[in-house]
Amino acid sequence: MDQDSVRWVDPGVLYVVGTPIGNLHDWSPRAIRVLREVDLILCEDTRVTGLLCHQFQIDTPLLSFHEHNTQSRIPQISDRLASGEAVALVSDRGMPGLSDPGQELVDHLWETGGKVSVIPGPTAALTAFVASGFPAPFTFWGFLPRSGKERRAALIAVAESTHTGIIYEAPHHFKKTLADLVATDNGARMVMLGREMTKQYEEFWRGSLSQLAEVDREWRGEIVLVIGPKAPEPVFVPEWGDLRLRVLELVAQGMPQKEAIRRIASEFSLSKRELYHFVVSHEH
Numbered sequence: 001m002d003q004d005s006v007r008w009v010d011p012g013v014l015y016v017v018g019t020p021i022g023n024l025h026d027w028s029p030r031a032i033r034v035l036r037e038v039d040l041i042l043c044e045d046t047r048v049t050g051l052l053c054h055q056f057q058i059d060t061p062l063l064s065f066h067e068h069n070t071q072s073r074i075p076q077i078s079d080r081l082a083s084g085e086a087v088a089l090v091s092d093r094g095m096p097g098l099s100d101p102g103q104e105l106v107d108h109l110w111e112t113g114g115k116v117s118v119i120p121g122p123t124a125a126l127t128a129f130v131a132s133g134f135p136a137p138f139t140f141w142g143f144l145p146r147s148g149k150e151r152r153a154a155l156i157a158v159a160e161s162t163h164t165g166i167i168y169e170a171p172h173h174f175k176k177t178l179a180d181l182v183a184t185d186n187g188a189r190m191v192m193l194g195r196e197m198t199k200q201y202e203e204f205w206r207g208s209l210s211q212l213a214e215v216d217r218e219w220r221g222e223i224v225l226v227i228g229p230k231a232p233e234p235v236f237v238p239e240w241g242d243l244r245l246r247v248l249e250l251v252a253q254g255m256p257q258k259e260a261i262r263r264i265a266s267e268f269s270l271s272k273r274e275l276y277h278f279v280v281s282h283e284h
Contacts, residue, residue, distance in 0.1 A: 007037060008030070008033050008034055008037055009034055009037045009038050009086040010086065010115075011084040011085065011086055012081050012082065012084050012085070012086070012114075012115055013081070013086055013087075013115045013116070013117050014077075014081060014087050014088075014089060014105070014106070014109055014114065014115065014116050014117070015034050015038060015086065015087070015088045015089070015117050015118075015119055016088075016089050016095070016096050016097065016102060016106065016116065016117070016118045016119065017031050017034060017035060017088050017089065017090050017096075017118075017119040017121065018031065018090075018094060018095045018096075018119060018120055018121020018122060018123065019031070019049075019052065019090050019091065019092070019093060019094065019121060019122075020052075020093065020121070020122055020198070021093045021094045021122045021123070021124050021127065021197060021198055022093070022122075022196065022197055022198035022199035022202075023198035023199060024052075024055065026121070026122045026198055027056070027121065028119070028120075028121065030119055031119045031121055032056050032058065034088060034119055035053070035056075035058050035060055035088050035090070036057075036058050036059075036060060037060075037086070038060055038085075038086040038087055038088040039060070039061075039080070039085040039086050039087065040060065040061055040062075040063055040080065040085060040086075040087045040088070041053070041058075041060050041061070041062050041063070041087075041088045041089075041090060042062075042063055042064075042065035042073070042077065042087060042088065042089045042090070042105075043062055043063070043064065043065060043089075043090050043091070043092075044064070044065065044066045044090075044091050044092045044100065044101060045064070045066070045092055046062045046063075046064055048092045049062055049090060049092070050062060060088075065077075065089065065101055065105075066101050067101055070101055070104055070105070071104075073105075074104065074105055074108050077105065078108070078109070078112065078114065081109070081114060081115075089101075089102050089105065093124070093222075094121070094122060094123050094124050095120070095121060095122075095123045098123065098125060098140070098142070099142035099143055099168050122198065124168070124194075124197060124222070124224050125140055125166045125168075125224060127194065127197050127198070127224075128166065128192065128194035128197065128204075128224035128226050129164065129166055129226055131192065131194060131197075131204050131226075132164070132192035132194075132206070132226040132228075133192075133206075134164040134190070134192070134226060134228045134229065135164060135229065136164065137163050137164070138163055138164040138165065138166055138226075139161055139163045139164070139165050139166070140166045141154065141157075141158060141165055141166060141167045141168075142166075142167070142168050143167075143168050143169065143170075144158075144167060144169075144177060146173075151180075155180055155181065155184040156184060158181065158184070158185075158227060159181070159184045159185040159189075159230070160230065161229065161230060162229050162230050163229055164226060164227065164228060164229050165226070165227040165229075166224065166225075166226055166227075167224070167225045167226075167227065168222070168223070168224060168225075169222075169223045169224075169225060170222065170223070171218070171219050171220050171221060171222070171223060174219050174223050175219075177225075178209070178212060178213050178225075179213060181209055181227075182209050182210055182213050185209060187208060187209045187210030187213065188208055188209070188210065189208065189209050189227055189228055189230065190206070190207070190208055190209075190227075190228035191206070191207070191208065191209050191212055191225055191226060191227050191228065192204060192205065192206040192225075192226045192228075193205040193206075193212060193219075193223060193224070193225055193226075194223070194224045194225075194226070195219060195220070195221045195222070195223050195224070196220075196221045197224070209227075238268070240275075240278050241282075243264055243268070243270075243275060243278070244278060244279050244282055246264050247260045247261055247264050247275070247279050248279075250263065250264070257279070258276075261275050261276050261279060
């Protein structure tokens with residue numbers, strides 16, 4: 001059968017479609033084909049998506065779907081899907097639902113028996129994470145709260161996390177966010193900044209938080225900051241002789257030897273068997 005004659009979308013399905021984060025050559029043929037075939041495209045800004053569609057000869061009708069009209073749009077979209085229309089959801093860049101509109105609509109459809117399909121595409125968070133060289137697991141923080149107790153709590157959570165962290169920030173807010181991160185942390189954490197990713201002037205910068213704060217320049221373009229995990233606190237483990245003395249102290253207080261060994265071994269995450277053999281072998 002001729003693939004060009006086969007319809008790539010099904011009625012009543014919401015297609016969550018990733019769009020390029022910069023380089024248009026990253027857009028998949030499947031994503032383009034789906035957007036051409038659906039009955040409606042939901043988008044953050046019809047002007048931005050309209051330009052993208054024009055470049056790829058996509059003439060599907062557009063409908064705005066953003067943080068200010070999400071609640072009023074969801075019932076309308078649900079009705080159109082229920083009537084058999086195929087609908088696509090896109091954001092200005094990247095995958096919808098990651099710090100962009102979409103999560104509430106997808107959740108609503110799952111709760112009400114709707115159908116959802118995802119057409120994967122470029123994602124700024126994963127692109128920056130892979131480029132950073134920092135280890136998994138990671139926590140995606142998105143845009144931090146702008147002010148108040150919520151912002152302070154988020155900054156503390158980032159500073160205390162033993163996971164790699166991923167933060168989005170606009171260029172005009174970046175220096176303040178960077179200063180807040182340094183003030184909350186001690187500035188020694190390793191970070192990687194990614195900007196203009198996949199574009200001609202793509203840039204990655206890696207160093208410590210305090211070193212980044214000292215860079216005297218204006219940062220342009222949407223920024224992804226990847227923060228290396230907090231190093232675990234060093235665990236002090238006494239010498240074996242000191243451990244034996246602590247066991248003997250507990251025994252002198254009336255605790256059975258096996259219980260004393262178990263307690264000391266548990267306190268320092270040591271092998272009970274090894275501590276027992278050391279204590280017994282040094283009895284006189």
